[in-house]
Amino acid sequence: MGNYYLTEEEPEKVVLVGVISRKQTEALVQEYLDELAFLADTAGAVVVKQFTQKLDAVNSATFVGKGKLEEIQRFAEDQDIDLIIFDDELTPTQLRNLEKFFKIRILDRTNLILDIFAKRARTAHAKVQVELAQLQYMLPRLTRMWTHLERQRGGIGLRGPGETEIETDRRIIRDKIAKLKEQLVKIDKQMATQRKNRGKMVRAALIGYTNVGKSTVMNSLSKSNVFAENKLFATLDTTVRKVVVKNLPFLLGDTVGFIRKLPHHLVESFKSTLDEVREADVLLHVVDISHPGFEDQIEVVNETLKDLDIQSKPIILVFNKIDAFSYEKKDEDDLTPKLRENYSLEELQSSWMGLSNHPCIFISARNKINMDAFKELLYEEVKKVHVIRYPYNDFLYSI
Secondary structure, three states: OHHHOOOOOOOOEEEEEEEEOOOOOHHHHHHHHHHHHHHHHHHOOEEEEEEEEEOOOOEOOOEOOHHHHHHHHHHHHHHOOOEEEEOOOOOHHHHHHHHHHHOOEEEEHHHHHHHHHHHHOOOHHHHHHHHHHHHHHHHHHHHHHHHHOOOOOOOOOOOOOOOOHHHHOHHHHHHHHHHHHHHHHHHHHHHHHHHHHOOOOOEEEEEEEOOOOHHHHHHHHHOOOOOOOOOOOOOOOOEEEEEEEOOEEEEEEEOOOEOOOOOHHHHHHOHHHHHHHHOOOEEEEEEEOOOOOHHHHHHHHHHHHHHOOOOOOOEEEEEEOHHHOOOOOOOOOOOOOOOHHHOOHHHHHHHHHHHOOOOEEEOEOOOOEOHHHHHHHHHHHHHHHHHHHOOOOHHHHOO
16 A cells, blocks of 8 residues: 555656657647646656657547557566656546556646646635636546545546545536535626726736746836746735836736646636736736746747737736846858757847837836836826826826
């Protein structure tokens, strides 16, 4: 029985699996797997190895082919691997077949993200949101998920609701989902009332990919102490603070980070967080300029804004972490085209400030670099909204 219980001192050893296909290039799959590795690290696991396979399409029964399955199995047995994580949402059939083949636990990207959310949830609101998303994910997978419960094993992907015998009943799970949805409706109404009670004060919202430094920006602007660390989804609950720049007050909200392949269960469950973004007057889109895929991350956020139909709001692009930026300078006799990693920060600054339809600023929130210029830009954007809302408050701008 001892093998079934894992402590926090014994991180789970995991391997990651991705498929290179016509839709996903090798470089893109590697980027996804690197992000998956960061997710696994955030959940408390140790990634031992990454596996990829080139296929025309994902295998409908086992995700990857038989030869790759056997290769992963040999490695897993040799290295005493606890868990195999696949970089896509697996169907119930794939999950069942893979667990039958490997005889160890299988997780997909969605379940891993759900686990991190369960671990990060602090308030009652966040816990309800996460539990609803987990149950919606688990409902079609009940048959295979409850096979672990006889062992009551802990570990990644097994946190949260559903570890009692009564919840093996699908009808009870559906009833619980319905009750959680009712609970969320009530909470969302309360939060909407709270937003209305803030009056007509101008509201700004920090948005961006996960782990780009939104909470650090919030702390720097509001002089508060919002939780921030180098982990994915460090912030789940929306935090709102009053900020005053040059005698002009406004509200600033910090929201949950976006990510590629975000489970639709979570998008729906965290609707109230997105409402904070919908109702904001100004959006501060924070970008990690030091991340090699920052342009793709910008696109993920922009697509989400389009889905919410709010891409027309005033947006400031805040390129953060300039202190961590690095690049590889090309030799003068190298005639090959420049790649993304060959551009200096100065070149990126000039290109983005020239091409973007939105105001841009380059800062380091952690090291307080260029923060005065950022506050000046923020002041001007908030003032535009404030002047329309309060046309007779000219004294505020006479500083």
